[in-house]
Amino acid sequence: MTLDDRARDFAGFDGWAYLNCAYHGPMPRVAEEALAAAVALRRNPALLADHYHFSFPDAYRRAIAGLIGCRPEDVALTDSTTRGMMLLAGGLDWRTGDEVVVPRGEFPANRLPWLWLGRRGVAVREVDLGAGAGAAGRIEAARTPRTRLVSVSWVGYADGRRLDLAPISALCRERGVLVAVDGSQGIGGLPLDLAATPCDLLACSGYKWLLGPYGLGFAYVAPALAERLEPAEVNWFGMEGAEDFNALAELPLSPRPGARRFDANEPANFFNVAAGTAAARWLAAIGPAAVEAHCRALHERLIAGLPASFTPLGGFTPGAGAGTLRSNILCLSGPDRETTARAFRLLRRRRVAVSSRESFLRVSPHVYNTAGDIDRLLAALADAAAGREPADEPPPPEPADPAGRLQALLGLRPPPR
Numbered sequence: 001m002t003l004d005d006r007a008r009d010f011a012g013f014d015g016w017a018y019l020n021c022a023y024h025g026p027m028p029r030v031a032e033e034a035l036a037a038a039v040a041l042r043r044n045p046a047l048l049a050d051h052y053h054f055s056f057p058d059a060y061r062r063a064i065a066g067l068i069g070c071r072p073e074d075v076a077l078t079d080s081t082t083r084g085m086m087l088l089a090g091g092l093d094w095r096t097g098d099e100v101v102v103p104r105g106e107f108p109a110n111r112l113p114w115l116w117l118g119r120r121g122v123a124v125r126e127v128d129l130g131a132g133a134g135a136a137g138r139i140e141a142a143r144t145p146r147t148r149l150v151s152v153s154w155v156g157y158a159d160g161r162r163l164d165l166a167p168i169s170a171l172c173r174e175r176g177v178l179v180a181v182d183g184s185q186g187i188g189g190l191p192l193d194l195a196a197t198p199c200d201l202l203a204c205s206g207y208k209w210l211l212g213p214y215g216l217g218f219a220y221v222a223p224a225l226a227e228r229l230e231p232a233e234v235n236w237f238g239m240e241g242a243e244d245f246n247a248l249a250e251l252p253l254s255p256r257p258g259a260r261r262f263d264a265n266e267p268a269n270f271f272n273v274a275a276g277t278a279a280a281r282w283l284a285a286i287g288p289a290a291v292e293a294h295c296r297a298l299h300e301r302l303i304a305g306l307p308a309s310f311t312p313l314g315g316f317t318p319g320a321g322a323g324t325l326r327s328n329i330l331c332l333s334g335p336d337r338e339t340t341a342r343a344f345r346l347l348r349r350r351r352v353a354v355s356s357r358e359s360f361l362r363v364s365p366h367v368y369n370t371a372g373d374i375d376r377l378l379a380a381l382a383d384a385a386a387g388r389e390p391a392d393e394p395p396p397p398e399p400a401d402p403a404g405r406l407q408a409l410l411g412l413r414p415p416p417r
Contacts, residue, residue: 006286006367016351017373022157022185022329022364023355025211027275034278035213038270050245053237056274057267063280064218067210067288068183068202069193073258074226076219077267081109081184084203084219085151087262088180089113091229092148096121099146101139103129107157109203110182114151131161132325136168149178154192155185158358159313160329162186166197173198178225184208184217188280189295189328189366191288200225209291209328209366211283212276216269221259231255235265291367295328298365298374302330305378307385309335310343313360331360334384343384352377 009028018026027035041047061072078084100114104126114124127142129135129152139150150172155162165181172179180201186192187202188209194202202220206212221229236242238261240254255261267273283291303312313331334340337359344356354377355362363377407413 004370007370009282010368013353014351016353017369017376018353019363019365019369019373019377020353020355021189021209021366022362023208024214025188025208025366026368027211027213027279028282028368030282031212031275031279035271035275038274042270051243052270053268054243056270056277057263060216060218060273060277060280063277063284064220066284067192067280068187068220069195070220071258073260074220074223076221076259076262077264077269077273078203078217078219078262079215079264080217081107081182081203081205082113083264084201084217085109085113085180085182086232087203087219087221087229088149088178088201088225089117090232092178093228093230094120094122094148097146098122098148099125099144100149100151101125101127101142101147102151103127103135103153103156105156105158106153107182107184109184110151110153110180114149129163131156131163133164133167135163136171139168140171143175143177147175147177149180151180151182153182153185154187155190155327155329157185157329158362159331159360160185160327160362160364161313162190162325162327164325165192165199169197169199185329186327187288188283189288189291191292194220198222206272206276206280210276211279211366213272216272216276219259219262221262223258226257226259226262229262231261233265235261235263235267237265237267238263286367292328294367295365295369296326298369298371299326299328299330299363301371301374302363302377305374306332307378307382309339309385310381328366329362329364331357331362332381333360339384342387342389343381345390346384346388347377347380349390350376350380352380 010026011029057077060077061075064075065072094117102111102114125142127138129138152163154165169179179199181199183202183204187204200222205217207214236251238256239251240256241251310332334343340359340361344361347354
């Protein structure tokens with residue numbers, strides 16, 4: 001089976017070419033089936049066994065560990081990338097005068113937790129890192145004897161630039177500086193082996209390239225760091241003996257070893273964990289390296305067919321070598337902001353989903369995308385470059401409206417169209 005066939009593993013997109021995984025990744029059918037099974041289980045709580053509160057989170061731990069090359073016991077279940085970063089921001093023994101180095105232009109999840117430490121006298125140094133191996137040299141130039149942490153996004157959310165983590169990891173270990181990584185725009189779509197490229201903390205949301213539900217994520221916490229961090233809250237599920245529901249009144253305040261002590265409360269979260277685990281296992285069977293190769297082939301097709309007035313960020317050219325450090329996000333810019341904005345409007349009209357970020361078009365395919373999706377994108381870009389406006393397009397037929405149905409069930413008023 002080729003990766004193009006993987007579109008069959010999804011329920012479909014109502015006629016959309018969905019090239020927007022960096023925003024939200026759709027769940028594969030197997031994840032939807034796991035979610036439906038979890039709903040059926042929760043429908044009759046008499047069927048809920050006590051051990052599900054522990055075995056379900058552990059299944060997610062194992063699935064994630066297999067994708068990133070670590071031990072399951074070093075994986076904590078979180079609800080977001082921010083929660084993972086806050087384990088370090090809130091749990092380390094920060095001192096007045098400490099410094100944190102972060103790339104300039106980071107997503108808020110890898111910026112605001114460190115700025116919040118300013119209340120405790122910690123300074124944040126924002127540095128233009130660029131991409132590739134050269135970032136390590138810029139970190140070294142920015143580092144001072146007071147630098148305790150370097151925190152980077154593996155893949156930039158706004159421009160798709162991808163850092164070479166290995167030299168950053170090696171540099172920081174040599175200097176005795178902690179390394180934190182926001183992996184949300186890479187994990188699941190790019191191969192990473194923490195045994196070969198270690199870090200102290202890796203935080204990731206599960207609803208993008210991991211194709212899981214919103215509100216589920218994980219944090220890898222290196223064993224040495226886990227022993228140093230103070231949990232910000234008490235989670236009784238993470239205590240020794242919590243599995244014995246007949247002795248909870250005597251449960252001791254004795255955190256279990258490893259990262260479980262940092263789990264978000266009620267980590268089983270039956271719906272999210274069921275869908276997230278099924279999606280992660282499905283991805284592991286394909287392999288992140290195969291996902292990367294598939295996305296690169298689609299990007300190559302896009303770059304080769306771009307109208308002359310549209311350019312990819314990062315100087316990408318067709319036929320770049322297989323070893324070129326690139327992510328699964330490709331950002332495009334028109335000759336001016338108005339043309340780029342017109343292209344975005346035209347794409348929406350034609351049901352081609354991309355993101356508009358920092359005045360660029362962000363294209364982020366996954367395994368469910370095909371060459372035909374790229375061709376639809378290219379046709380719309382060509383018309384935008386020629387000055388065609390979305391108003392010239394015939395209105396598309398009304399698709400199914402699950403958002404409207406959901407808002408009605410929640411008592412919300414849908415926004416005007």
